[in-house]
Amino acid sequence: MRKLIILLLSLLVVFSAWAEKRPFTIDDLYKIKSVRDPHFSPDGKKIAFTVTQYSLKKGKSNSDIYIINADGSGLRQMTQSDAADSHPRWSPDGKFLLFVSERKNGSQLWLLPANGGEAKQLSDLSYEVSDPLWVPDGQNILFVAEVFPECGADDEGNKKINDGLENGIVQAHLADSLFYRHWNIWKDGRRFHTFIFNIKNKQTRELTHGEWDAPSFLTGGDNAGFDISPDGKELCVAANTDSNRWETTNKNLWLIPVSGGKPVNITGENKAFDGYPHYSPDGRYIAYLMQKVPNYESDLIRLAIYDRQKKTKTVLTENFDNWVGDFHWAPDSRSIYFLASVKGHNPLYKVDIKSKKIKQVLDLKTIDDFEISPDGKSVVVARRAIAEPREIWIAATNGKNIRRLTFFNKKIEEQVDIRPAEEMWIQSPTGAKIHTFVIKPHNFDPGKKYPLILNVHGGPQSQWMDSFRGDWQVYPGSGYVVAFPNPHGSTGYGQKFTHEISRDYGGQVYEDVMAVADSLEKIPWIDKDRMGAMGWSFGGFMMMWLEGHTQRFKAIAAMMGVYDQTSFYGTTEELWFPRYDLGGEPWNSDLYQKYSPSRFAKNFKTPCLVITGEKDFRVSYTQSLQFFTALQKMGVPSRLIVLKNDCHWPSYVKSMPLYYDAHLDWFHKYLGGAPAPYDVKKMVRNMLKSK
Secondary structure, eight states: HHHHHHHHHHHHHHHHHHHSSSSSSSSHTTTEEEEEEEEOOOOOSSSEEEEEEEEEEEEEEEEEEEEEEEOOOOEOOOOOOSSSSSEEEEEEEEEEEEEEOOSSSSSSEEEEEEOOOEEEOOOOSOOEEEEEEEEETEEEEEEEEEETTTTTTTTHHHHHHHHHHHEEEHOOOOOSSSOOOTTEEOTTTOOOOOOOOEETOOEEEOOOOOSSSOOOOOOOSSTTTTOTTTTSSSEEEOOOOOOTGOOOOOOEEEETTTTTTEOOOOOOTTOOEEEEEEEOSSSSEEEEESSSSOOOOOOOOOEEEEEEETTEESOTTOOOOEEEEEEETTSSSSSEEEEETTBBBBBBEEEETOOEEEEEEESSSSSEEEETTSSSSEEEEEEEEEEEEEEEEEETTTTTTOOEOOTTTHHHHHHHEEOOOOEEEEEEEEEEEEEEEEEEOOOTTSSSOOOEEEOOOOOSOOOSOOOOSSSHHHHHTTTTEEEEEETTOOOOOOHHHHHHTTTTTTTTHHHHHHHHHHTTTTTTTTEEEEEEEEEEHHHHHHHHHHHHHHOOOOOEEEEOOSSOOOOOOOOTTTTTTHHHHHHHHHHOHHHOOOOOOOOGGGGGOEEEEEEEEOSSSOOOHHHHHHHHHHHHHOOOEEEEEEETTTOOSSTTTHHHHHHHHHHHHHHHHHHHHOOOOSHHHHHHHHHHOOO
């Protein structure tokens, strides 16, 4: 009885704390600071990291660099510029911090004394730099820049051509082959190349050449496309030199002498992806990520090593049935730590390079960044969870002594109701149980009924994770239950589950989503007559698919979705994706017709909000225009919002506030949650004025 009383009192304290907090709003989202990119000093005593803060009123963000002692003391802000400072990297002797700043001429190299003082600009080039990496001698720096291959490191030559393109009387884009644009950038003959910069004489020299990107574009990771050997003599870079690289995933690892010489391809026998190279501290190995199925970007991502002495390769994680993510060597070069997407979490693992034995080190819900201390005894991470904004944490590499080091978001955590989630495993007719996160609204009362928003993720080969996101908090703060299922195609549930979405876009995923809706509507506190759905990218496609296949939902919101697969193929840039997932090209595969929502326009009835970006080169905004046209012609209540300056990923601080507000406005109209805080039309007008 005594234990029961203590438990009830504890629950009462928790409930009282929640009741005292105010509901989460769009304004609150932009008060939260993003804390990322932690790096140990060479002696392991200090950690450098970045903090980004946002101004919702100005539509701007700014990042600065901080240092904290590894024991949590001595927090110092190292930069205070109005321009963004990011990517801090300790010099080999620990006396300086190299970083990228936008203070002058875009992103350039800057240097800051680690003990404090004025930052000094190192590079002042006409082209912007990214991903700087110290050469071990401490006198040189590697970086990546997009240049005209015929100019290389020639600053004046690049400036002259670029000025002609930007300021010429006639402005046009010219292409003689595909891949003429990527994500949101027109290539116009530019290529990403790797350079070496000497601190003393300020001279820049090009290390990679040719009519291809070296490194190739890669998302995520630390110096994702290249690395340098511990002796500073060799560059390893990932590049796809296929003549039809717009439809192949065949990136390879190339070794290039820093002093100059012919590149050597060390992974040429694998016609699938090889990338993200990292040398071992002792210089013997190069660890990298690889896949085995050519032209399939969602094949199992494995961790492998190349033995530089024996010139052999070994896959370390073949029996680990989930995708390997970011990784770092242990200081003794005997093991590698890596992140992996597993059942809605992103834990840290360790693999022994000899035995290939894998063990989990830390599960802190979602670890975004990490680094191992120089002595191998500690790991610093930037981590988050659904109800916890991202902060810096530290732990022993045996998984013990986990401590939070930073508290940049403590005040808002104490004042605002940041909602936790419940996890459900819902049976689907496909035979699988669908892992689903459900978040209840602010001041939840089990005796009431609430409207539901079901959110389908993009990718499609990705997963909803136990991680802080605006979607997970803004809508519950306005009175909605939100559900985030991981249906077929999601990562983290074995490669077979991930692969089964390919060539089956409207099949098992649709059944999974409907099974989740069926299950959730039976919960007493969910109003089955006020259920809505939303999705982005593939999730946007699924919304368009739902529009033509069910009237279950009272309102839908489709963002950046594919409406007509054939016209999508003709405008997207990475052709390997539809080529694999839809079984070929439109003229030799009937899946383009089978899985086009456009075929079912005659069934459209559900009120639908449509959002897209005019600079989206992945899924052209014309897909959403076609969808909106069909909705209007069928007499379906609908609204179109085209984000004029955005790509597939809208600007977080400039455009996403409108994104959230427009959703709240739409769902309030049809599901009855709280009204949107801002006037949608006024927000759009203001965006157009500010450009």
